[in-house]
Amino acid sequence: MTTTAELKPAVSYLKYATDGKPYLAGSKCRKCGETFLGDRDVCAKCGARNAMEHKPLSDTGKLYNYTVVYRSFPGVQTPYVSAIVDLDGGGTVKGNLIEVEPDPKTLKFDMPVKVIFRDAGRKDKEGNSYLAYFFVPANKN
Amino acid sequence: MSNDVYVVGTDMIKFGRFPDRSVPDLGAESALLALDDCGLSIGDMQALYCGNLGEAGAMVGQRVLREIGQTGIPVVNTANACATGATAFREGWMAIKAGVYDIVLAVGVEQMGRGLLGGGGGGSGIPTEGLLGSGTMPSVFAQVGLEHTRKYGTSFEQFAKVSVKNHHHSTLNPKAMYQVETPLEEVMKAEMISYPNTKLMCSVNVDGSAAAVLCSEKKAKELGLMGRAVRVRASALNSDPYSPRNMAMPDFNAVTRLAAKSAYEMAGLGPDDVDLIELHDCFATAEIVHYENLGLCKDGEAGRLIDSGATALGGKIPVNVSGGLLSKGHPLGATGIANIYEVTTHLRGEAKNRQVEGAKIGLTHVVGMGSACAVHILEKA
Numbered sequence: 001m002t003t004t005a006e007l008k009p010a011v012s013y014l015k016y017a018t019d020g021k022p023y024l025a026g027s028k029c030r031k032c033g034e035t036f037l038g039d040r041d042v043c044a045k046c047g048a049r050n051a052m053e054h055k056p057l058s059d060t061g062k063l064y065n066y067t068v069v070y071r072s073f074p075g076v077q078t079p080y081v082s083a084i085v086d087l088d089g090g091g092t093v094k095g096n097l098i099e100v101e102p103d104p105k106t107l108k109f110d111m112p113v114k115v116i117f118r119d120a121g122r123k124d125k126e127g128n129s130y131l132a133y134f135f136v137p138a139n140k141n
Numbered sequence: 142m143s144n145d146v147y148v149v150g151t152d153m154i155k156f157g158r159f160p161d162r163s164v165p166d167l168g169a170e171s172a173l174l175a176l177d178d179c180g181l182s183i184g185d186m187q188a189l190y191c192g193n194l195g196e197a198g199a200m201v202g203q204r205v206l207r208e209i210g211q212t213g214i215p216v217v218n219t220a221n222a223c224a225t226g227a228t229a230f231r232e233g234w235m236a237i238k239a240g241v242y243d244i245v246l247a248v249g250v251e252q253m254g255r256g257l258l259g260g261g262g263g264g265s266g267i268p269t270e271g272l273l274g275s276g277t278m279p280s281v282f283a284q285v286g287l288e289h290t291r292k293y294g295t296s297f298e299q300f301a302k303v304s305v306k307n308h309h310h311s312t313l314n315p316k317a318m319y320q321v322e323t324p325l326e327e328v329m330k331a332e333m334i335s336y337p338n339t340k341l342m343c344s345v346n347v348d349g350s351a352a353a354v355l356c357s358e359k360k361a362k363e364l365g366l367m368g369r370a371v372r373v374r375a376s377a378l379n380s381d382p383y384s385p386r387n388m389a390m391p392d393f394n395a396v397t398r399l400a401a402k403s404a405y406e407m408a409g410l411g412p413d414d415v416d417l418i419e420l421h422d423c424f425a426t427a428e429i430v431h432y433e434n435l436g437l438c439k440d441g442e443a444g445r446l447i448d449s450g451a452t453a454l455g456g457k458i459p460v461n462v463s464g465g466l467l468s469k470g471h472p473l474g475a476t477g478i479a480n481i482y483e484v485t486t487h488l489r490g491e492a493k494n495r496q497v498e499g500a501k502i503g504l505t506h507v508v509g510m511g512s513a514c515a516v517h518i519l520e521k522a
Contacts, residue, residue, distance in 0.1 A: 010267055037388060045383045065291060065390060067283035068336040069275045073257065076271030082280055082335075084390045094274035094389040104336050109291045124266035132272055 007131035010120050013038035014133055017056070022117040022131055026091045028055040035090025059115040060138060061087035068102045083135050085113055097135045114138040146237045147361050147370040147522060150179030151482045153351035156318040156470035159252070160348075164196050165204035167350045168250035171475075172209055175246065175352035179366055183210035186354070187242040192219045192229035192249040193474040205248060222509020223421065224378070225249060226351065226477025231376045231515060233355045243360035249479070250350035251472030258346070259510075275335065279343050279424065281510065283335040284390055286426025290337075295429060295444040297337040301328040302447045303425040304342045304467055310454055311464025313495035318347045318470035328425075342425035347470035351478035353485075367522055371485045374410065374502070374518040377403035381512035393427070396514040397434035397506065404504070404516040405436070412436035415518070416500040417487055418458065419480035421508045422465040432460070435506060435516075454495060462487075462495045477515060480505035488521040 009015060015025045027036045031048035040052055065084040072078050083097035097113065100106070113135040120132035152174035159167065168191065176182055183206070191202030202216035221228040226249025233245040258278040270276060289295045305325050311317035323341050331339040361370050379399040384392045405411055412435060420435060422428040432443040437458055446452060452460040463469045463483040466476060484503030486492045501521045508514040 008266075010269060011273065034385070064386065065284050065288050067275070067280050067287060068333075069271070069277075069280055070333040070335060071257070071279070072271045072275065072277070073268075078271075080271065082275040082284075084274075084284065084386065086386075092386040092389045094276075096272065096274055104297075120267060120272055122267045122272060126266075128266065130267050132269075 007119060007129050010130040010132045014131060022133070023059070024057040024087070024091070024093060024115060024133065026055045026057040027052045028090070037091050037093055055090070057091040058088040061085040061113055061115070063097065063107070063109060063111045063113055064092065065109070066097065066107055068104055081107065083113070085135055095133055095135050099136045112138040142358055144238055144240065145358050146234050146373045147356050147358065148353050148373065148481060148485050148519065149356045149361055149366040149370050150175045150181065150354035151352065151485050152178050153316055153475070153479045153482045154349055155316045156347040156349035156472060158348055162252070162348070164193060164201055164250055164252050165208055167252060167348060168193070168201060168205045168248045169208035171250070171350035171352040172205055172246060172248050175354050179354050181354060181364070183246070184212055185244060186212070186214060186246040188215045188217070188233065188236060188245040190217050190219060190229035190233045190245065190247045192225035192477065193251060194220055194222070194225050195251060195253070201250065202248070221513040222511050223423065223471070223473050224477055224507045224509040224513035224515045225474040226479070227505065227507045227515035227517065228378060228477065228513065230353060230355070230478055230481060230517070231378055234373055234376045237355055237357050243357045245355050246352060247355060247478060248350065248352040249475040249477055251474040252348045253346040253472055255346055277335070279335040279338050281391055282424035282426050283338045285393060285430055286337055289426070289430055289443065293441045293444060297329065298325070299444045299447055300337050300425045300429060301325055301339070301342060303422060303428045304328045306447070306453050307422060307461050307465040307467040308341070310462045310495060311468035313454070314464050314469060317464040317468055318345055319464070319468050338424050338426060342467070344423045344466035344471040345468070347472050349470060349472035349475045349479065351475045351482050353478055353481050369489050370522040371488050372520045372522045374520045375404040375407035375516070377401070377407065377516045379403065379514050391510050391512060393508050393512065394430060394434050396512045397431060397508055400514040400516040401435045401506070404518050408518040410502065410518060415458070415502050415504045417462060417484060417497040418460045418504045418506070419463060419465070419483050420460060420506040422461055422467050423471060425467065428460065428465070431506065435504070454497065459497050462497060477505070477507045480507065481517065481519070484519050488519060
């Protein structure tokens with residue numbers, strides 16, 4: 001699926017690399033080694049100043065936790081899976097897990113997932129489209 | 142004479158829906174009830190600590206004084222998510238402990254809308270709720286429960302039992318918003334909001350207020366109020382310490398453990414010494430994890446604890462005999478002081494049908510997302 005650089009990222013930790021490919025951006029502390037989602041100047045874990053480096057996060061991970069949402073605001077299609085994913089190499093992100101039965105009976109903790117990037121399917125008041133990320137089950141053979 | 146601080150007067154209004162009333166009006170009602178409870182008046186108070194979220198920044202405390210007596214006393218308005226009321230209480234406690242005042246009033250009040258809390262809009266121009274996961278309160282706390290399931294296999298049924306218990310307790314509490322029995326099957330078959338929380342496993346959005354008069358030992362003796370006074374053995378407040386997944390999935394465990402540890406240490410007591418507990422059951426899933434966070438059982442044993450019946454009225458460690466947030470209701474700013482009222486009432490032997498027999502020590506716990514956790518330990522004087 002091609003995404004175009006015309007889609008504005010829906011959140012600040014979603015960025016485009018120099019080759020135009022979207023990715024989830026993170027930061028790593030040189031002092032304590034902790035990985036964070038998004039940009040930051042100071043380490044929230046150890047308080048180190050001037051120690052944060054930019055770190056692109058992996059596009060694969062495992063399902064740490066989830067819930068299946070049945071009731072939401074108008075315009076949100078339910079049920080859907082709200083997932084907490086531990087990305088390989090560090091960083092934990094919340095997002096929708098799609099292309100899967102939204103049923104607690106079939107979802108498994110630690111199932112491998114992949115991050116994909118797509119049009120959010122929502123526009124703002126001016127009619128602009130946005131880039132979002134989603135998780136899909138990763139089929140490991 | 143110690144520098145102990147006492148609750149000498151406290152009360153709450155029956156929680157409900159009062160769309161035609163104002164926030165200060167609701168707060169003023171509890172303030173007067175608490176003052177009446179100890180036979181004092183607003184003129185006797187040296188400071189007012191007022192907790193409210195919805196109109197934080199709109200001088201709710203001052204507007205309460207406009208209703209009941211503008212004595213010019215210092216007013217501190219507090220906001221700390223669901224720990225708002227307990228923060229107001231703690232600030233009053235701290236001022237007396239520090240010897241700055243002898244007698245203060247703490248009020249917690251909230252007027253809530255209906256419907257889902259949380260899940261506000263995210264980044265640049267489009268709301269992210271339902272697009273990039275869910276941030277609504279039922280979903281956040283559903284995940285709290287499922288993390289426990291992941292670690293220990295806790296079942297949907299075990300979470301649902303919390304609602305059965307707390308709804309049953311509320312039938313004995315005239316101040317609770319709902320006073321209805323809900324059998325297990327009814328709880329589990331109710332509309333699913335965010336698995337595993339059904340509608341009957343979510344606390345109710347209600348309006349309400351509660352207030353407490355805090356007093357130094359010296360002043361309480363002077364005023365002849367020691368007879369129904371309750372000693373504050375501990376007051377603790379913590380913010381969420383760093384934990385790796387906290388940003389994606391709020392961690393209520395670490396902050397509660399910090400505050401609980403601090404409170405037990407300050408009081409020189411342990412969980413076994415506590416006769417009743419009012420903890421933060423904003424959702425049925427939350428009560429389960431807080432059993433472990435407050436040390437009522439070992440990690441992994443919370444499912445067994447709810448199964449055993451030990452946390453029901455009559456059991457070894459009664460939890461939320463008021464009906465809890467689930468059934469009594471959770472007006473955000475009021476809850477932290479409503480819990481103080483409940484525990485104090487039992488320690489005074491005045492809880493009637495729902496009295497925990499022989500209660501001498503009680504614990505209150507609230508935790509708000511963002512996060513703030515307050516734990517208080519109270520003792521019959």
